[in-house]
Structure formats: C-alpha cells, structure tokens
Amino acid sequence: MTSLSSQSPDLKVLIVEDDPNVRLGCEQAIQLAGIPVEGVASAEAALPMIGQDFPGILITDMRLPGMNGLELLKNVILNDPALPVIMITGHGDVTLAVEAMRAGAYDFIPKPFSPEHLVEVVRRALEKRSLTLEVESLRRRLAHREAIEARLIGRSPQIEKVRRLLLDVADTAVDVLILGETGTGKEMVARCLHDLSSRHAANYVALNCGGLPDNLIDSELFGHEAGAFTGAQKRRIGKIEHANGGTLFLDEVESMPMAVQIKLLRVLQERVIERLGSNQLIPVACRVIAATKENLKDLSDKQRFRADLYYRLNVVTIDLPALRDRREDIPLLFEHFMLHAAQQHGRPLPEVSREQLQQLMAHDWPGNVRELRNAAECLVLGLRRDFGRASTAEPREQSLAEAVENFERSLIAAELRRQNGNLARSSEALRIPKTTLHDKIRKYGLQA
Ligand SMILES: Nc1ncnc2c1ncn2[C@@H]1O[C@H](COP(=O)(O)OP(=O)(O)OP(=O)(O)O)[C@@H](O)[C@H]1O
Ligand SMILES: [Mg+2]
Known part of the structure; x- marks a missing residue:
C-alpha cells in the first residue's frame, strides 16, 4: 500500500x-x-x-x-x-x-x-x-468490508477473524485453502474471495473433485484435443483453462485421485497446462481456491494425499468454525435466514418463542449453517416448530437465570472441546481467570 x-x-x-x-x-x-x-x-x-x-x-x-x-x-x-x-x-x-x-x-x-x-x-x-x-485503496477496502459483512453473518470472534482474513487476502493473487465441516460456508467464502478480487470479471469455475469418476476428472480439469481418447470427438476446454484470469474452486479436494494431484501440483508451480492429446503448453493465470472437510495433513501423513500438494495449497488457510463452537451467532443467523425465507415465500415473519430459542441455542447443529437455514425456512413455512431436542425434554419454561446458565454451560463446553480440554487455553479464549473457569466446570459438571 x-x-x-x-x-x-x-x-x-x-x-x-x-x-x-x-x-x-x-x-x-x-x-x-x-x-x-x-x-x-x-x-x-x-x-x-x-x-x-x-x-x-x-x-x-x-x-x-x-x-x-x-x-x-x-x-x-x-x-x-x-x-x-x-x-x-x-x-x-x-x-x-x-x-x-x-x-x-x-x-x-x-x-x-x-x-x-x-x-x-x-x-x-x-x-x-x-x-x-x-x-x-482505502475506499475499496471499506466497500469490501461492507460487502463481506453483508454476506458473512455473525459477530462471534471466530467469524470476525474469518472476515479480517478474507479482507486481507481477497484482492491478492494468493491461493487459499478453506477448511470446515459441512455447511460452514466454504463455498460461500470461495465465491466471496472471487467477487471481491480484481479478477471478478473473469470466470469463477467450481469443480467438485469428489463428484467425478477418476477417468473423467483429468479431461474436466485439463481439457482434451479431438481424438485424444475414444469418445473425444471435439476439442474440449478444461476447467483450468476456462478459469484463466479468474478463480478455480476445487471443492472436496481430498477426493482428487493421486495421479491428478501430481498434475495439479505442476500447474500450480509452473502455471501452464497441456490439454490431453496435445503437447502444447498453454499459460494459465488463475487463482486456485481449494476446500476440504478433511484434515489434509493427516491424510498426507497417511499417504492418502500428496504432501507436496498439501504444502503448496496451504499458503493461506481459512478455517471456518463449526456453528456449535460459536453459538452466539445462532440468533442473528436464524433471524437473517427467516427474513430471507419470509421474503422469498411471501410469508409473515413468525415469532420465535423463548423455548424455541433455547432449543436453537442448545442444538449441536451437525449440518452447521445450512441446517440452521433449513430450520429457519421450515419455521417460516410452518413445517416445523421444534428444533434439535424434542420439546418434551424440557417441558417446563426456564427462568431467565436458568436460560443464561444453560447458555454459559454450552459456551464453556464448546470451548473445552475445541481446546481438547486444555484449561489454560480455554480460560484465555473465554477471557476469564482459570480459577473462575474451574469453578464453573465443577458447577456445571463438565469434563475438562
Ligand atoms: N456466516 C454465514 N452467513 C450467512 N450465510 C452463511 C454463512 N455461512 C454459511 N452460510 C450459508 O449456509 C449455506 C451453506 O454454506 P456452503 O454451501 O458455503 O457450505 P459448505 O461449507 O460449502 O458445505 P459443504 O461442505 O456441505 O459443501 C449456504 O446457503 C450459505 O450461504
Ligand atoms: Mg460446499
């Protein structure tokens, strides 16, 4: 700058x-x-x-x-x-x-x-x-921040961190690896990175590496000349070439066959491709964003993913937190999705009862934000009123103090889980003294 x-x-x-x-x-x-x-x-x-x-x-x-x-x-x-x-x-x-x-x-x-x-x-x-x-440059940064805030909803420190990282790398050419469980917003972040980059006018090309048979992924990625193999009647431009000047999004990158991984590594290093059946080198300038639900480091240790490709992709990593680890974002996200659904289906905005809110806060959301969005849509459409736990599990309305305690308990449990039970790190993350954390763990009967 x-x-x-x-x-x-x-x-x-x-x-x-x-x-x-x-x-x-x-x-x-x-x-x-x-x-x-x-x-x-x-x-x-x-x-x-x-x-x-x-x-x-x-x-x-x-x-x-x-x-x-x-x-x-x-x-x-x-x-x-x-x-x-x-x-x-x-x-x-x-x-x-x-x-x-x-x-x-x-x-x-x-x-x-x-x-x-x-x-x-x-x-x-x-x-x-x-x-x-x-x-x-300042004006663009401000506009980018507003655009990111409008798309990536949430006020938890974890989401703030993701937004800051997004803002820092959006307008650069660095390749990015996005990690996160299903429904945490990997695809959304990839799209955001493209839209905020100077390459947004060029193509955003998404390829699901898990959705293609081994023998097709090669030609999908690199393209082929007519007659390159049986069935290849016409020349075909591959995804990488199509993404030239823009962004190539490799979803479920862990499913990429080993043989293709070697070729992809070469593309990332030399920025040239060869269509199948041709030995002409075509220069490509595209940004590669890869996403995975798996632990690629583990996979590469087990020789199920090439370590050199892992290190090459892992230049900048955006780690998307699970929803249960940032429960404070649930009400805001839920309201956002309800508004969306109400507008889309022309329905009135339903009232969310205290009991429903408690259920939303207590549920573990294995499907993360996607699951929450579906729940909001179901409530708007009147298809479902209970979330997560059955309402019979808590037949009695909670007092405010009980609700606050439940919320506190779930936040502490989530942090402990994230820190693998490490007390020092958990107390630091929650910004409370270790002794206070200790007392609360005892009070709530949690496992450190
Ligand atoms: N922070 C967020 N703010 C608003 N919407 C979000 C947020 N995170 C995710 N979403 C929405 O949740 C849904 C799921 O997100 P997305 O498809 O990007 O998840 P994913 O990580 O790619 O999931 P999968 O691994 O199953 O492919 C989308 O509708 C997305 O727009
Ligand atoms: Mg996805």
Whole structure:
C-alpha cells in the first residue's frame, strides 16, 4: 500500500517521446532522482501499458508520429480522470498546451527544459498520484468490508477473524485453502474471495473433485484435443483453462485421485497446462481456491494425499468454525435466514418463542449453517416448530437465570472441546481467570 506522507517507491514514470535523444535525457534525469522510469516512442506503445489504477504517471510529447500527445491524453483521462499527465510542448505550441490543460492535463513543460524542472514537476505529480491511489485503496477496502459483512453473518470472534482474513487476502493473487465441516460456508467464502478480487470479471469455475469418476476428472480439469481418447470427438476446454484470469474452486479436494494431484501440483508451480492429446503448453493465470472437510495433513501423513500438494495449497488457510463452537451467532443467523425465507415465500415473519430459542441455542447443529437455514425456512413455512431436542425434554419454561446458565454451560463446553480440554487455553479464549473457569466446570459438571 502507498503511504500518505512519502511517495511510494513503486510508482513509476512512463515517458512517451519519439526523439530518442530527448527521451534518453528525460529518462536519465528521472533515474538520477531515484525514480523508476520507462520510455516508449509512440502513443500506441504506451496505451496498452496504462490500465485502471496505473501505478505511476505519464509524460508525453505533444507531437508524435501516429496518435499525438493530445489524443493520448484524452484517451487515458477517459479511463482514469485522476491520472496525472504531463505534456511536453514544443516552441509555438501554446494553443495546444492550453487545450491540453482544458482536457485534463496535470501540467505542461515547454521545450527546452532543465532536468531539475522536469524532476520537480514529476515529483509533484507522483505525490498527487500516490494520494489518489491511497484514497482509492482505502475506499475499496471499506466497500469490501461492507460487502463481506453483508454476506458473512455473525459477530462471534471466530467469524470476525474469518472476515479480517478474507479482507486481507481477497484482492491478492494468493491461493487459499478453506477448511470446515459441512455447511460452514466454504463455498460461500470461495465465491466471496472471487467477487471481491480484481479478477471478478473473469470466470469463477467450481469443480467438485469428489463428484467425478477418476477417468473423467483429468479431461474436466485439463481439457482434451479431438481424438485424444475414444469418445473425444471435439476439442474440449478444461476447467483450468476456462478459469484463466479468474478463480478455480476445487471443492472436496481430498477426493482428487493421486495421479491428478501430481498434475495439479505442476500447474500450480509452473502455471501452464497441456490439454490431453496435445503437447502444447498453454499459460494459465488463475487463482486456485481449494476446500476440504478433511484434515489434509493427516491424510498426507497417511499417504492418502500428496504432501507436496498439501504444502503448496496451504499458503493461506481459512478455517471456518463449526456453528456449535460459536453459538452466539445462532440468533442473528436464524433471524437473517427467516427474513430471507419470509421474503422469498411471501410469508409473515413468525415469532420465535423463548423455548424455541433455547432449543436453537442448545442444538449441536451437525449440518452447521445450512441446517440452521433449513430450520429457519421450515419455521417460516410452518413445517416445523421444534428444533434439535424434542420439546418434551424440557417441558417446563426456564427462568431467565436458568436460560443464561444453560447458555454459559454450552459456551464453556464448546470451548473445552475445541481446546481438547486444555484449561489454560480455554480460560484465555473465554477471557476469564482459570480459577473462575474451574469453578464453573465443577458447577456445571463438565469434563475438562
Ligand atoms: N456466516 C454465514 N452467513 C450467512 N450465510 C452463511 C454463512 N455461512 C454459511 N452460510 C450459508 O449456509 C449455506 C451453506 O454454506 P456452503 O454451501 O458455503 O457450505 P459448505 O461449507 O460449502 O458445505 P459443504 O461442505 O456441505 O459443501 C449456504 O446457503 C450459505 O450461504
Ligand atoms: Mg460446499
């Protein structure tokens, strides 16, 4: 990220000047000032180099063969009005200079000029660019945070942590491994990562590695040429190639056959693929997101998953917590899903009784958020009123104190389970003194 106070060292100057002597002179002056610089001889050569959020500024001569400086200016400003463009104007180009300033040029430098003057203008323009990019990056981060909060519901510390991690990696190119039980939101997080990345305009391609016979997964992933094997009548573009520029989501990655794992590792390392029946290498630039319910490390220790692929996928891991380990999120999620279902089915929002809420809080939710969503939908549709335990298990309405105690008990039990009964770690996670935790464990008859 660029810094507000100092000029970012990453920002560079692109010079468009057809006269090689002037171009070299400018390059040397700017280089001597310690600023990265690149020179090209025509507007046509410069244009493809300037995308959205170009990390630098542009200097262009007014008179150029082919597209002239003024046209180049108008072209880039259309895309990025905040890009500082400095015009180099020749003798007698006053009218053109005025026109350029009106069209949005940052400044103009009449020929001949001193290296010091050039560097001074360049520094000012870079400072402005740095600020613009900083503000843009903050704005995007804020928008991303809001988008993540709207999609990934929950206020528990565990979900907060997931959201922070998502925000940090969404707009990068790193590959991500998502872990979590069924229904914890792995697919949703993968989609979120794609939608918030700069590759969102390209394809998001999901492949369920567990849903395909061994002999098909190869051609699904890598594609094939016509005649590559019996039945391959036409050329087929594989999922990886289809995801070029975008995101490839490998769901249930633990089910990938060993032979395919080797090939996938090669793709991840070299970023090229070969269609079956072809030996032409095709470069692919896609981000790989893998998801699994299994413990891949265990599987690789047992030689059921390639260790090298595991380490390659495990660059950034997002661990999605089970719902029973963050019960405080249940009411919020339940309300969210009820609202959704009520709106979708045109039904009124049902009242949730205290007893129902207690059941929701006490249930273990093996199907996690998906199961909770179904329960909310059933309640809205009037198909079910009891959740988890049968209501006969607790025939009597609880007092507030009893309900609070039940809730406390379930939170402590969940934390102990997560920490494998370790008291020190549990007390730290729950932010209560160890002695207090000890007392409560005794009071509730829990096993440490
Ligand atoms: N934190 C959350 N906020 C809102 N909705 C969520 C959240 N987590 C999961 N969901 C919803 O729960 C449902 C299940 O999520 P998803 O399909 O992503 O789970 P999964 O981990 O891929 O499950 P499986 O392993 O069974 O494929 C989806 O409808 C998803 O939108
Ligand atoms: Mg899934």
